[in-house]
Amino acid sequence: MKSNETGQDQNIExxxxxxxxxxxxxxxxxxxxVIIGASGLGGVISARESASNSAKANKNTIPFYGKHQAGIAxxxxxxxxxxxxxxxxxxxxxxxxxxxxWTKAAAAMASGEMIGGTQNSVYLPPEDTGxxxxxxxxxxxxxxxxxxxxxxxxxKNRFGIAHKLPQELKKLPAFSLDALDKDWCDGDLCVQVCxxxxxxxxxxxxxxxxxxxxxxxLKWSQExxxxxxxxxxxxxxxxxxxxxxDETVNLSPEKKMDFDKHVWVQSGDGPNWLTGGSxxxxxxxxxxxxxxxxxxxxxxxxxxGRHRIxxxxxxxxxxFSDLGLDRKDEAGxxxxxxxxxxRQAHGKGDQPLYRRSFSYSSGMAANTGTLDAGLFFMCFQxxxxxxxxxxxxxxxxxxxxxxxxxxxxxxxxACLPGIxxxxxxxxxxxx
Amino acid sequence: MNKNIKILSxxxxxGTLLFGCTQENEKNNQSKxxxxxxxxxxAKEQKRIVTEYREYAINELDQFVEKTTAFTDAVKAxxxxxxxxxxxPARMHYERSEPIxxxxxxxxxxxxxxxxxVPKEDWTGYHxxxxxxxxxxxxxxxxxYADQLKKDVHVLRSKVETVDITADVLxxxxxxxxxxxxxxxxxxxxxxxxHTDLYDFVANVDGAKEIFKLFKPTxxxxxxxxxxxxxxxxxNLYGLLEKHKxxxxxxxxxxxxxxxxxxxxxxxxxxxxxxSQIGIALEG
Numbered sequence: 206m207k208s209n210e211t212g213q214d215q216n217i218e219x220x221x222x223x224x225x226x227x228x229x230x231x232x233x234x235x236x237x238x239v240i241i242g243a244s245g246l247g248g249v250i251s252a253r254e255s256a257s258n259s260a261k262a263n264k265n266t267i268p269f270y271g272k273h274q275a276g277i278a279x280x281x282x283x284x285x286x287x288x289x290x291x292x293x294x295x296x297x298x299x300x301x302x303x304x305x306x307w308t309k310a311a312a313a314m315a316s317g318e319m320i321g322g323t324q325n326s327v328y329l330p331p332e333d334t335g336x337x338x339x340x341x342x343x344x345x346x347x348x349x350x351x352x353x354x355x356x357x358x359x360x361k362n363r364f365g366i367a368h369k370l371p372q373e374l375k376k377l378p379a380f381s382l383d384a385l386d387k388d389w390c391d392g393d394l395c396v397q398v399c400x401x402x403x404x405x406x407x408x409x410x411x412x413x414x415x416x417x418x419x420x421x422x423l424k425w426s427q428e429x430x431x432x433x434x435x436x437x438x439x440x441x442x443x444x445x446x447x448x449x450x451d452e453t454v455n456l457s458p459e460k461k462m463d464f465d466k467h468v469w470v471q472s473g474d475g476p477n478w479l480t481g482g483s484x485x486x487x488x489x490x491x492x493x494x495x496x497x498x499x500x501x502x503x504x505x506x507x508x509x510g511r512h513r514i515x516x517x518x519x520x521x522x523x524x525f526s527d528l529g530l531d532r533k534d535e536a537g538x539x540x541x542x543x544x545x546x547x548r549q550a551h552g553k554g555d556q557p558l559y560r561r562s563f564s565y566s567s568g569m570a571a572n573t574g575t576l577d578a579g580l581f582f583m584c585f586q587x588x589x590x591x592x593x594x595x596x597x598x599x600x601x602x603x604x605x606x607x608x609x610x611x612x613x614x615x616x617x618x619a620c621l622p623g624i625x626x627x628x629x630x631x632x633x634x635x636x
Numbered sequence: 637m638n639k640n641i642k643i644l645s646x647x648x649x650x651g652t653l654l655f656g657c658t659q660e661n662e663k664n665n666q667s668k669x670x671x672x673x674x675x676x677x678x679a680k681e682q683k684r685i686v687t688e689y690r691e692y693a694i695n696e697l698d699q700f701v702e703k704t705t706a707f708t709d710a711v712k713a714x715x716x717x718x719x720x721x722x723x724x725p726a727r728m729h730y731e732r733s734e735p736i737x738x739x740x741x742x743x744x745x746x747x748x749x750x751x752x753x754v755p756k757e758d759w760t761g762y763h764x765x766x767x768x769x770x771x772x773x774x775x776x777x778x779x780x781y782a783d784q785l786k787k788d789v790h791v792l793r794s795k796v797e798t799v800d801i802t803a804d805v806l807x808x809x810x811x812x813x814x815x816x817x818x819x820x821x822x823x824x825x826x827x828x829x830x831h832t833d834l835y836d837f838v839a840n841v842d843g844a845k846e847i848f849k850l851f852k853p854t855x856x857x858x859x860x861x862x863x864x865x866x867x868x869x870x871x872n873l874y875g876l877l878e879k880h881k882x883x884x885x886x887x888x889x890x891x892x893x894x895x896x897x898x899x900x901x902x903x904x905x906x907x908x909x910x911x912s913q914i915g916i917a918l919e920g
Contacts, residue, residue, distance in 0.1 A: 328804060328915030419869060419906040 265401070266342045269315035273469065273481055273623040276348030277561070277585050278458035282399050285429035285563040285581065286406040287487065288413070289392030289616060290421040292355060297364040301635055303420045307349070308629040310416055314409050317342035334415070336408050343402035347409060349630045350485050350618030355393040366634060371475035373484055373589050374619045381601035382612070389489045389614025392424045397485070397583070403428075425614070427489060429563025429581040442516060442524065446492050446564050446578055447609070449509050450516030453524055454551070456559040467592070468559045468585050470622075478633035481622030483585040486593045489565070489614030492579040497609050508605045510545030518547065544605040552599055556592050558584040579610065589617060676919045677854050682803040685850045689806055690799075692846055693733040697793050700729035700737075704789045711765060711775045711782035720769055724832035724885065727762060731839035732846070734816065735809030736799055737792065746788045750826065760784050763827075770829035807915045810847035813840045814908040822901045824889045834886035837900075838877055844911065845870055854917040862913055869907040876903050 267275045294300055310320045314337070321332030356370040357363065376391070398409045406428070414423050431443040445451040456463050465471065472480045497505070506512055506519060516524035520532060520540045530548055532540040541548050562582045570577040586592040601607070622633060677685075703726035710719040730737050730748065738744040745754050747761045760781050768778035775782075820826050821837045848855075848866060856863040876899060880887050892900075 326915065326919055328807060328918045330912045415909065418909045419865070422902060 264341055265344045266316055267344055267346050269312045269347070269624070270626045270628075271623040273483075274346075274348045274620060275315070276346035276397050276399055277468070277483055277559075277620065278464060279346055280344070280458075281431065281561055282344045282346075282401045283431060284400060284403055284406055286398040286403075286410050286426065287429065287581065287583075288396050288398070288410050288426040289352075289424045290394040290396075290417060291424045292363070292393040292421045294420045295363065297635070299420050300364055301631070303417055304631045304635075305629045306416045307413055308624065310412055311347040311349075311409075311630070312624075314412070315342070315345050315347060317345075320412055334408060334411055336411075337405050340402060340405055343400040343405045345398070345400040345402075345405050345409060347413075348397040348399075348485075348620055350395045350397075350620040351631070351634065352392050352394065352616065352618050354391060358393075364635075369476050369478060369634060371479060371619060373475060374617065375589075377486065377589075377615055377617055378594065378598075380597050380612070382607050383601070383615070384611050384613060385615050386613050389425055389427075391616050392618070394421060395485070395487075395616065395618045427565055427567070427581050427614075429565045431563050445562075445580055446494060446566075447497050447505070447509075449505075449511060449513055450524065451580070452560050452562065453511075453516055454528075454547075456557055458559075463557070464559070467557045467587055470587055470619075474587065479619055479622065480633075483587065483620045484589045485618045485620050486582075486584050486586070486589060487614070487616045487618070488580075488582040488597075488612055490580045490582050491577065491611045491613050493609050493611070494576050494578055500609075507542050508546060508609070510541040510547030519545075542605065544603050546600075546604050546606040549600050549604045550596060552596065556596050558586055558592050558596065560584045579613075585620065676858065677803065677917055681854065682918075685803055685806065686801050688850055689847065690801060693736040694796060696729045696733040697737065697796055700726065700733070701789050701793045703729060705786060708782035708786040711769070712779050714775045714779075716769055716773060716775050719765075719775060720830070723762070723766060723769070723830060724827070724835035727832075728835050728839035728842075731836045732843040734813060734840065734843055735806070735847075736796060736801070739799060740792060740795060743788055743792045743795070747785065747792065750828070761788070763829075766827065766829045804915070804918055806847050806850070807918065810844045810851075810914065811908055811912045813844040813847075814904055814911065816840055818901060818904045818908065822897065822904065824897075827889070831889040832886070833889040834877070834880055838886065841870075841873060841877070841904075844907075848911065848914065851914050851917045855914050858916050858919075859913075862910055862916070865910045866907070866914070869903070869910065873900075873903040873907050876900055 267279050269275060292300055294303075313320045313333075319333040319335075319338060325331070351374075353370065353374045353376055355363065355366070356374075357367045396410070396413060398406050400406050400409075410426065417423075442450040442453050456467055458464060468483050470479045470482050470484070474480070500508075502513065510528070511518055512521075515522065518526055518528045518541060521529065528541060528547060528551060530539070530541055530551070534540055539548075560583065562580055562584075564578070565581045566576065566578040568577055569575070584593055621631060624630060624632070703722065707719060707722040707726045710722055738748070745758075745761075748763070749759060749761055750763045751759060751767065753759075762785065764781045765778045765785065768775060768781070817837055817840045821833050821840065824831065824833050826836050827833045848870070852863055852866075855866075877886075880892065880896075
């Protein structure tokens with residue numbers, strides 16, 4: 206976009222497009238006169254401006270519109286930014302307007318475009334905050350969901366949709382050992398933003414928050430990551446922060462039949478507005494890293510029921526080998542201990558979940574000085590009552606891993622069906 | 637420091653006031669005139685707005701001088717209690733007219749710098765005296781600063797007539813007032829010794845509202861919904877501030893609970909976002 210740099214006088218007044226204050230904030234007051242007069246300033250700014258106008262290298266895009274929302278069956282990229290919102294407005298029309306604005310913005314961002322196109326009025330703040338301009342789209346997906354409190358809160362039918370609340374969309378029951386902090390729980394709306402670029406993720410959340418301002422507020426949010434080297438070509442099971450492979454046994458989006466059976470809500474399951482959607486359960490699970498790190502390898506492996514390096518079930522060599530839960534050692538004990546995580550999670554094998562978790566690290570826990578890190582567990586399913594809930598009940602009671610983890614956050618959302626072109630997020634729910 | 641710097645984005649001053657009239661400034665003035673000629677609001681209407689705003693600001697600064705004089709007199713008389721009472725209400729006039737008041741890069745820091753904003757030996761003005769009154773609970777060490785402050789506000793008032801304001805400056809100024817609130821006042825950093833931040837807070841909102849009032853008829857014509865949203869959010873913010881009233885004034889900032897501060901902070905941001913759109917009034 207060289208032409209822009211030379212032709213800037215017509216369209217762009219650099220000193221106005223970018224607030225001089227912003228630029229000068231970092232400079233000392235004494236040098237102000239010098240800076241303003243300096244001829245280099247305009248050049249610096251116009252170079253930035255032309256970058257944001259340039260066609261974006263949006264190679265890695267995942268379609269926003271479709272039968273199902275992106276971000277569920279699509280490949281899990283490196284980074285997550287999850288946000289839960291509370292709706293503040295009491296007006297159904299305002300909420301719908303916000304969802305429509307979100308749709309427009311999300312569709313633009315997912316295709317690597319600027320929100321609102323390239324609007325450049327010198328009198329107004331730019332519609333797009335701009336930090337993702339010219340960045341690769343990085344497989345960005347935005348997945349929207351609604352929580353039970355959107356339908357009814359404190360007995361109030363907030364937006365005239367109380368009768369549309371699915372039976373499966375209920376606040377999760379209390380599980381043994383839960384130590385939930387309300388600052389990490391629930392929400393009226395959620396958005397799961399995933400991509401391979403932290404700045405692309407931040408840009409997405411930031412703009413949604415901005416669009417929502419006055420109508421919905423950010424209730425809580427969490428960033429996450431996973432350590433796949435090359436997430437889009439090498440399909441290797443990621444490791445959690447305890448160093449173990451996590452999600453070895455998982456439903457695969459490649460098996461459409463499984464997804465129809467266990468992940469996508471089917472017509473007739475409940476209110477039809479959710480057909481093609483899915484229930485998302487989110488748990489913020491703190492891992493007591495320091496405690497784990499002084500646990501002997503044998504004990505660690507018994508805790509998971511798997512070998513650390515290979516991920517193979519104890520006593521086996523290959524990661525994807527059958528767990529062989531009946532196997533006993535010479536002393537007559539199960540090779541995979543009774544309370545091992547793999548055994549307890551597996552149960553009878555009839556509660557399959559589609560997990561799509563990320564690790565998180567949020568600096569230091571202020572009260573203890575330990576690392577605040579863990580697993581941001583997410584799973585999608587067709588029936589929480591038959592899938593996540595019984596599994597977690599069992600884990601809460603019998604999982605040896607409980608010695609090393611604490612569940613701090615919890616939420617359930619109904620992830621809306623896919624959005625048709627020209628449609629909007631929540632259209633089936635509000636029409 | 638950021639307050640001092642703000643001037644450059646807000647005002648084009650007459651040459652004698654600041655750095656001297658550079659060519660760059662000259663160019664800016666010309667292009668501004670050109671823009672205004674093409675913009676949505678007629679030049680006449682812009683002039684009217686600017687005149688009205690000038691009257692408002694000058695009136696506020698008149699009161700500021702008067703109340704500052706009473707304040708500094710109390711300090712010099714060693715009447716700590718009286719000075720403490722006069723401190724926050726006097727400052728409100730300054731905070732209301734901040735887009736103009738702080739445009740004097742030489743005077744603003746003298747009057748309103750907070751501790752650490754300027755080198756220690758140069759620190760004078762309201763906050764310096766605030767520290768004496770509230771931390772030392774005495775006027776003894778700050779009487780000279782009171783003399784200086786009184787002088788500085790008088791100079792400010794005498795210079796204010798010369799400020800050249802344009803309509804787009806006011807557009808920026810309205811949001812800047814709220815930005816001040818959301819960056820420093822909301823954290824209780826402004827009046828860190830007296831904890832009278834809510835007075836400054838309210839005054840900044842008043843100042844923004846005054847500017848919005850001037851643009852409202854044009855904004856309404858262009859985007860009725862936007863004007864309504866802004867009105868609604870001003871009401872919401874004032875409603876929340878009302879909860880913290882205490883007699884004629886406001887409670888100490890230290891009395892606010894964490895979630896109350898968060899609530900106020902959100903309300904400011906919720907207002908500032910649509911307010912940042914009032915520039916449409918100037919568009920062709």
